[in-house]
Amino acid sequence: MTENLLTVKDLEVHFPYKESYFSLKKKYVYAVDGVSFVLKKGQTLGVVGESGCGKTTLGLAIINLLAPTAGSIFYKDIDITNIYHYPLKERMEFQKKIQIIFQDPYSSLNPKMTLNRIIGDPLKIHGIHKKEREDRIADVLKRVDLTPEHGHRFPHQFSGGQRQRIGIARSLALQPNIIIGDEPVSALDVSIQAQVINLLIRLQKEFNLSYIFIAHDLAVIEHISDRIAVMYLGKIVELANAKDIYQNPKHPYTLALLSAIPIPNPKKKAKRIILEGDVPGPRNPPSGCSFHPRCPSRFSGCDEVSPTLQEIDKEHFTACHLYG
Numbered sequence: 001m002t003e004n005l006l007t008v009k010d011l012e013v014h015f016p017y018k019e020s021y022f023s024l025k026k027k028y029v030y031a032v033d034g035v036s037f038v039l040k041k042g043q044t045l046g047v048v049g050e051s052g053c054g055k056t057t058l059g060l061a062i063i064n065l066l067a068p069t070a071g072s073i074f075y076k077d078i079d080i081t082n083i084y085h086y087p088l089k090e091r092m093e094f095q096k097k098i099q100i101i102f103q104d105p106y107s108s109l110n111p112k113m114t115l116n117r118i119i120g121d122p123l124k125i126h127g128i129h130k131k132e133r134e135d136r137i138a139d140v141l142k143r144v145d146l147t148p149e150h151g152h153r154f155p156h157q158f159s160g161g162q163r164q165r166i167g168i169a170r171s172l173a174l175q176p177n178i179i180i181g182d183e184p185v186s187a188l189d190v191s192i193q194a195q196v197i198n199l200l201i202r203l204q205k206e207f208n209l210s211y212i213f214i215a216h217d218l219a220v221i222e223h224i225s226d227r228i229a230v231m232y233l234g235k236i237v238e239l240a241n242a243k244d245i246y247q248n249p250k251h252p253y254t255l256a257l258l259s260a261i262p263i264p265n266p267k268k269k270a271k272r273i274i275l276e277g278d279v280p281g282p283r284n285p286p287s288g289c290s291f292h293p294r295c296p297s298r299f300s301g302c303d304e305v306s307p308t309l310q311e312i313d314k315e316h317f318t319a320c321h322l323y324g
């Protein structure tokens, strides 16, 4: 049986804010609001949802850059919900194991540093000696189809796709088990997106990596995902094997996201589901099912009772009153 590498349980990240300078009462942005999933070794969990649904917040909480309000995160059987409880040496070991690649390959690389420093400095912080650092930098550059000579160049001397490959090389250098890609291809041209995704798939096989791959549309993650979590306003509304999400979707929101994927056949006409209204903010989520103001299938009661994520088929979970 495939090992559970990461287990996220009932995770909440709520940001406090005040309505005005004078208000005494604190209110909350429910950015991540009760998220649970398991990431297995060597597999990819695609996380998809519209802007503001909490994808980045979820990724940042997993790498401990944001403190969860509630819930837990386990790496294998080690509780890493707050790694700052551990002594520095242990904490650094966990930090090596989970790396992140950011969306913007332009701003995520320091323009004043050569690649040798961009990739080498984190290794130095983790106490890796000069000779091994040099070997690892040369190796990861080759793995992402660059050369060790590129190590002397600066980020501005590369194209967008190459810069994203530099970001991938930097994350690989620490030999992680899990890489979180926060929309790693969204800023790239479509043809380059496919190249970077294929590279990630190849590296996954070479290093038996597990990925959490964040995207805002279902087209991007189809080929890389084993399982997919569809998020809406801080919650997972559908979680299933990738094949089931595309062939047998259940939640009305997933259906709407799928209908937005263009079909490359001019004879076939896809019926696009246009969602009514604007995306409500996580500051004031709607009552009951938070999707109800935009849901084409809503019925009485949907605005009163919040549906919970339930297994409705084997390994297929959804949060919708249409399914019991």
Ligand SMILES: Nc1ncnc2c1ncn2[C@@H]1O[C@H](COP(=O)(O)OP(=O)(O)OP(=O)(O)O)[C@@H](O)[C@H]1O
Pocket (backbone or CB within 6 Å): 015, 029, 030, 031, 049, 050, 051, 052, 053, 054, 055, 056, 057, 058, 216, 281, 282
């Ligand atoms: N530090 C913060 N303080 C207060 N609110 C925040 C903070 N970080 C994020 N938020 C809010 O939490 C919600 C979720 O934000 P998040 O960046 O996780 O969304 P996202 O799904 O990654 O969106 P996008 O697709 O645009 O990147 C948003 O409403 C955002 O404004």
Ligand code: SF4
Pocket (backbone or CB within 6 Å): 251, 252, 253, 289, 290, 291, 292, 295, 296, 297, 298, 299, 302, 307, 319, 320, 321, 322
């Ligand atoms: S619970 Fe109701 S409003 Fe929510 S997705 Fe299901 S049918 Fe639509």
Ligand SMILES: [Mg+2]
Pocket (backbone or CB within 6 Å): 055, 056, 057, 182
């Ligand atoms: Mg984001």
